[in-house]
Structure formats: structure tokens, C-alpha cells
Amino acid sequence: MNHFGSAVEYGLHCLLYLARQDQGPAIGTRDLAEFQGLSADYVAKLFTRLEKAGLVRATEGVRGGFHLAREAERITVLDVADALEGRKPLFECREIRGNCILFDDRKPRWASQGVCGIHAVMLRAEAEMRRSLGDHTLAQLAGHVETVLPQGHRKNTGKWFQGRLEGRGRRGARGTTKT
Amino acid sequence: MNHFGSAVEYGLHCLLYLARQDQGPAIGTRDLAEFQGLSADYVAKLFTRLEKAGLVRATEGVRGGFHLAREAERITVLDVADALEGRKPLFECREIRGNCILFDDRKPRWASQGVCGIHAVMLRAEAEMRRSLGDHTLAQLAGHVETVLPQGHRKNTGKWFQGRLEGRGRRGARGTTKT
DNA sequence: CATAACTCCGACTAATTACGTCGGAGTTTA
């Protein structure tokens, strides 16, 4: 399976919407999910993890939703990945070194001293990967998206979320919009 | 789970033994496994993949076993990982872009043009990781091991494999050495 | 003040994947 799963992908896509409208009102997870055709329950779950990691801040109640907890320039893709899937290593060393049949019974000290050479190579590769992810911020990504999308689309997106927000709390406005 | 699993780890450890004794006779998978306390069946399976990828060459029959197919300087950790677990990406883009609720029915061309920004970041990180793995060869790793291990140990290792080889083919020499 | 919408949170299920095992077929040496 892939090292980064759907959680990271969904989370990043959602956070980009927050980054693009951060001075406005809070955005609800249900709206984010519906706008992108994702499972609302699942997105909600992801946001609780993002909040625990201190990347977003929730406001409760009917007009509630989420904001970024700090500027988009200071949230990296690496932060998001670690928050959502827990900092997991590329490779986990099983210390095969110590299994050598020649040490039957007790293994000598040098067999488990320092880091296994293979493990060291993997750690280095992992560090490179993390450095690369840490170099990209939500602000950069959001900026990129702006340049690619037609202007009209951005406007329509803003309107849709606005309309959604205004519809909230009104009795029966949602009814049975369960997917 | 980890991106690189036990297959890569076992495979690299085994290949290091081949690299360190490459001018000698072939080494059998059963011996490699037993020496390191691994499952013999599993190691055998890994070597069929390594052979398909052209990294090792088998010689059949009673005194059979494996050699590296080319010099240890020209086999990288990346080669081994790809051979054993198949070149799998860090991340697989599900093209969330195209799900936007505003395109109900047919999505515009620009929604799926080029690479998704998030995907691009992931691809970059993956490239960095692969570059790093591609920079390390079996020869380097084997050289490192030599500097760390006591001289006596290398000698004993050679002897053990030698002894194992000579014991082969003799009626009943192995008997029920099944683990 | 009561209701409906929201966030918040952990337990639960289903599908996929990694790891390891097994049994059979062909090859070579004692």
C-alpha cells in the first residue's frame, strides 16, 4: 500500500480551501466534504486529528467550523501528513544482525552497536523525503491552485460556501441530505 | 505499515553475503536463511524475484545457489527495493479535483489537466527518496560492514558457508533439519 | 425554552495488503 493514504490527500485538499478563505467565516466539515464528494463522517474524523495536532482551530455551534490555527505560510505538507497518519517511518529495522547463527546463545556487543548499515541508508532516504515535504507550505500550494484555476471558479466556490453557511440553522433547510 | 517491508530488509542482508564472497562458490538460499535465522521458504521466494529482476543469477543442482549478476558496485539499494516490492509510489492521487460539486455532470478540461498540485509535491518527495537510495550500492554497504565487524567473525562466516557447501549431496547429511 | 444544527470522540466493521507456508515440477550430483 502507499505510504501516504487517503487521509493525507483528503486533509490537504480540505486545508487548501481553508487557506484560500481564511479571513472569512469558519467552514464546516460537512460542507467541505460535500463540495468535494467525500464522506462527511470521514472528513470530520480527520479534522479532529488536525485539531489535536494544533493545525486548525474549531468554533462550535450552528455557525461553527474550522479555521487554520496559524498562517498558511507556516503549515507544511509534512505537518499535515504527520498530524493525520502519525509520523511513521519508511522502514523498521528488525535487527537481523543479532540473529546470526554463530552467536548461539548470547550475542556479542558489537552485533547490536550503533545503527545497522541498512537501517542507516533507509533513515537517510527518509530524511530526504521529509525535508522535501517540509519545504512546501499550504500557502504555496494554494497560490499554485489560484494560478491554475479560472477566476470564475474561485468566485463560484466562495458563493457556494457562503450560501451553505447562510442556510444553516434554518429549520428544515437540510432535511434529508444524507448520502 | 512501513513502506519498505521485511522483504527488502531480508533481501539486502542476504545480498550482502553474496557481495562479500562473490568470487567463491554459489550460496544457497537455505544456508543464507539458516545463518540469519530467517524462514528458508520465504528467502527462496525473495530470490526468485531478485533473479527475475536480473540482480542475481542461479546455478541449479546439488551444489547450486546464487551469485550476483553484476558487480556489487553496480547494484543499488533502490534496485533491490524495486525488485522485491515492485516500484510502488509513495502516494496515489485519486483526482479529488474532478469531484467538485460545481461541475455536476461533466467536468471542465482544466479540472484534470496536468498534475494535481498535491500530487506534484508528493512526486518530488518520492524522487528525493529514490535518489538517495540510488546513491548507495551493495559494495558500499558491504565495505561498511567489514569495517565494523571483527576480523575473526568474517573468517568464521566463510568457514560456516564452506562447511555447509561440502556437506551437501552426502546422503542423509541434512536429514530432518526442517525448522 | 425547546429544537435542530453543529462540533467532538471513541468504538465498530469491511476490505485490502503484507508476511509467511505449502506442495509440486524440473535439474544435477553421489
Place this chain on the structure above:
DNA sequence: TAAACTCCGACGTAATTAGTCGGAGTTATG
């Protein structure tokens, strides 16, 4: 000729991921 080896794909089990469900607390509307 028989025993040991490599070779090869199918199978089983355990762990992880993706997604669902139900319940508790908070806030605005009628």
C-alpha cells in the same frame, strides 16, 4: 536411481486502512 537442490505459483493468516455509527456537549433559531 535417489536425494538434494532450485524454481514457481497458490494458499492462509494477521495486521492495517478506510469508512461508518452512535452518543455527548454547544450554539443559534423559532
